[in-house]
Amino acid sequence: MAPVATTPAVTIDLSTSSIRQINELLASPDAPQALTITNPRGAHALACGLDAELEVTIDGHVGYYCAGMNQHATVTVNGNAGVGVAENMMSGSVRITGDASQSAGATAHGGLLIIEGNAAARCGISMKGVDIVVGGDIGHMSAFMGQAGRLVVCGNAGEALGDSLYEARIYVRGKVASLGADCVEKSMRGEHLAELKELLDAAGVDADPTEFTRYGSARNLYNFHVDNASAY
């Protein structure tokens, strides 16, 4: 039997390479299957726009928009992430072992974003299909205008959770400081317990689905009323 081809692990030190060099390498046909980036020191736009089944590990804290627009790749940040981590992700997965700043997973259409620590304000703002699992707390205005996808919060949620929500579903284990306009508590049926367990398992989080509360849209805002269709 022929030996299985393995790609040697590649490590790039950001203190001696530029962000552009790294991002160009990751976008090229010669991209290594697995890449570890060291010394990110809060650099912006690391591992952005990936479009292949790559495994990227970043050892240290990253700046803004890390893993933005991700497709197919698996990105792990062993540290904290700045504003807009995994914003507009389409597929693949992004894991932050520390905390994430505001607008984590903003407008993301797909994939799985895992934040093991806390996420700041506007987590999952305008989410369009992404699944987000947060091990700790989330800040205010999270999932604002969330259109699709699931947001799971193992800790507490800040003010105005799920304001002007469309079809995204939110599960919170802890307390919610306040619900945003048209966001309401909903019952946990069997299908919700099942999908929550699936999400927790996918994220590798050990939590009991029955301890969570589900929140969603009451569908009472203007755009949910069919009578308003006559305005057009």
Place this chain on the structure above:
Amino acid sequence: MCGIVGLHLREATLYPRLGELLTAMLGEMVDRGPDSAGIAIYGDGIWSPDGHSTVTLLDSPLSATELATALTAELGVAVSGIDKSPTTVLHAPVDYEILTAAARTAAAGARIIGFGSELTVLKGVGDPRELASAIGLPKATGWQGVGHTRMATESAVTATGSHPFSVGPDQCLVHNGSFSNHMSVKHELEREGVVFDSENDTEVGARFVAKQLAEGAGLEKALLALNETFDGFYTLLVSTAESFAVVRDAISCKPAIIAETTDWVAMASEYRALANLPGIGAARIFEPEPEEVYVWHR
């Protein structure tokens, strides 16, 4: 968009490195504000010598030497001047109020941008890294420093528009954001006798805090009052001869990150400004919560 950096040292063995550390922090925030900058240093033995008051002026019509000579004659004590163009730093063994008043008269048209016994404020136009080098920031020493890199949006690129705003003794306020109700607050303060130097929204915040402190409030109480009074966007770094404080508005869209170790407390707009601080690997790193007031005392 602007960049803020601040460093409050607890460990005295780091005091000789204050300028070097702050220069590196400021350099990382140049992308956020490449057109002008300002810095404030607490406790540099040359810029703010012991037993002397320090007054800093912007755009003095007289050179530092001319101004020092004129003020020495006027006050009858030895006044020294350092040229940090466009800033002039004055020292004299008199109360800061006396030196400030005399400087205001002797250097008509100049703006007083800092006064007190511990504090030196320096501002300029241009790349913040070049400014830091030109004023000798890397060699500055002391126990606390703040810096600001500005991307001018609501007024011209001038040193005058650079932060920090220092309108009370040994006080500094740096602002990222924009107040929205500052004109009404300003009118109220003017009715109570507060005099303003500019049309700048941040000056209103600085005057408000200075007035609270002058009336006996602690820094924490002054900033809670600011939260109650001001609308708009703000991440503020406020420092005094005793304290270092951070507060953000309820929306908190303007970034801020704090790192704390037993040796220091540091705040910046972005983590990359903190990434090279000694011991950052063991620091407690967090984002300040909306409308929470964080204060560290010396």
